[in-house]
Amino acid sequence: MTALPSDSVGIVVPQQVAFDTPLPLTCGAVLDRHELVYETYGSLNAERSNAVLVCHALSGHHHAAGYHHESDRKPGWWEACIGPGKPMDTNRFFIVSLNNLGGCHGSTGPSSINPGTGQAFGPDFPAITVRDWVRSQAMLADHLGIEQWAAVVGGSLGGMQALQWSIDLPERVRHVVAIACAPRLSAQNIAFNEIARQAIYSDPNFHGGRYAEHGVAPTQGLMLARMVGHVTYQSDDGLRQKFGREVASGDLEFARDVQFQVESYLHYQGRSFSQRFDANTYLLMTRALDYFDPAQEHGDDLAAAFARSKASYLLVSFTTDWRFSSERSREMVDALVRARRNVSHVDIDAPYGHDAFLLPIQRYTDVFGAYMDRVASEASV
Amino acid sequence: MNPAPATLREDLRLIAELVPEGARVLDLGCGTGDLLAWLQQHRQVNGYGLEIDHDKITACIARGVNVIERNIDEDLSDYDTDSFDLVVMTETLQAVRHPAKVLDEMLRIAPEGIVTFPNFGHWRCRLHLATRGRMPVSSHLPHSWYDTPNIHLCTFADFEALCAERGLRITRRLVVDESYRPNNVINRWSNLFGSIAIYGLARAAGPGRSS
Structure with missing residues (x-):
């Protein structure tokens, strides 16, 4: 250590x-x-x-x-x-x-x-x-x-x-x-928050927010919400500098399999966030932002x-x-x-x-x- | 900590004397905030400086002067009409892109303005150009013509002509030498011997302008 x-x-x-x-x-x-x-x-x-x-x-x-x-x-x-x-x-x-x-x-x-x-x-x-x-x-x-x-x-x-x-x-x-x-918040800010919320609502594991009672969590929806949010936290230039059009896996020749670095980065960010954050808290926090x-x-x-x-x-x-x-x-x-x-x-x-x-x-x-x-x-x- | 300098540079001291207690002051191109720091401490003004130089902005913040990173040429329209008592611009006029527009804006934002700038009609400048045929370089104007922030140099006579044209009234004029000191010779033959002028401006009374 x-x-x-x-x-x-x-x-x-x-x-x-x-x-x-x-x-x-x-x-x-x-x-x-x-x-x-x-x-x-x-x-x-x-x-x-x-x-x-x-x-x-x-x-x-x-x-x-x-x-x-x-x-x-x-x-x-x-x-x-x-x-x-x-x-x-x-x-x-x-x-x-x-x-x-x-x-x-x-x-x-x-x-x-x-x-x-x-x-x-x-x-x-x-x-x-x-x-x-x-x-x-x-x-x-x-x-x-x-x-x-x-x-x-x-x-x-x-x-x-x-x-x-x-x-x-x-x-x-x-x-x-x-x-x-x-x-x-601007209308655009609220719009992005609403996309994030809809991603959570539409997860079949959301159960109207009572997912804990069902022993599940809407991780897929939360992951999507975080991915959208994360893009708004970065700049076009920043993403370009970090990832450009680098390919993480697959081959550009076979476009169906290709995964760009930026995609794999977003998946990682979204996944790790969805494992440590509560969806209802995320909804509550975005609402607090909207109302401010x-x-x-x-x-x-x-x-x-x-x-x-x-x-x-x-x-x-x-x-x-x-x-x-x-x-x-x-x-x-x-x-x-x-x-x-x-x-x-x-x-x-x-x-x-x-x-x-x-x-x-x-x-x-x-x-x-x-x-x-x-x-x-x-x-x- | 002593945020304000114990003694102000002479031209700034002359300006400070013109500022009433508790005034609302906007300083265009406030530099490291010498004037505002002094005015805050001795005149209890509510003052703000606009500046774009990063190091000078940090210096203002370090000494507790309100500084706003904003470009004088682009952003003065953000300020309401008559939202200040006084707008000051020291040795910045020659560096702005649109001097006439900036002067108009100053006298819109406040009923009074103070402007200082170096005199391009000073005898040394004239002599330099006359004898060498090259753009003057001096302690006050140390830059080469191709690499200078001073893109709009003028003489006192030029400035006064512009004020007349824009309907700006000159309420006072103090002319100082290169050490920022006033003297009698300079006052008599200012456009030839004065290095820096301090102009007090107001809106011209009469139709076409509210004042």
């Missing part, structure tokens, strides 16, 4: 907390109790001023950095940005990363047991919104004794949670870092939505991200300028599409690091 990299937080142990306080949800339902699983990296200072909340994206979870076991093949999903000397520097910050309510990695979600029936919630699990996540994350902050986050940080759907924090609980967040994010629209209750005026915020913002977009394009970040920047909030925006030239936010791209980590240095110095750490 080789030693873990020195710029990693190393071995981490997930923690669990149960809340018995009822959580009223946007949909009208009330969740009497719920559990969250989370990890922390770095240490909370005496003033409790150096806490950073990391919010995960559609298919993410609490394991954002480090390793659970020395034998782990891969570190957490945001290893590029969390660790000693990295943008979210664990020598300075106390970083909290959780699995969101409705998730399938240990927090209460559709695959948890419904105390009312003794069976898994399945499709009966209430619809969850980004606002609900903020409420539940605030309960976690209370539990950890964190009155105010130095920063709330996230990419994609995670960035939306960071934005919502600054709107809903303005006293509790000093900085927002929203990366590869959008103020709401903080401007809606302000007459579609995004600046009005930000009017109560007290946070400063860093927005980062990527030139080849066509899921949440640079233009979507510019919309948010313009609204924040109108709302007189402090905001900076950088548009990183990188060929990796939406998923660029997970990668160690030099200019991106430089800018992110420079911003977090400011956050740290304000927090006197």
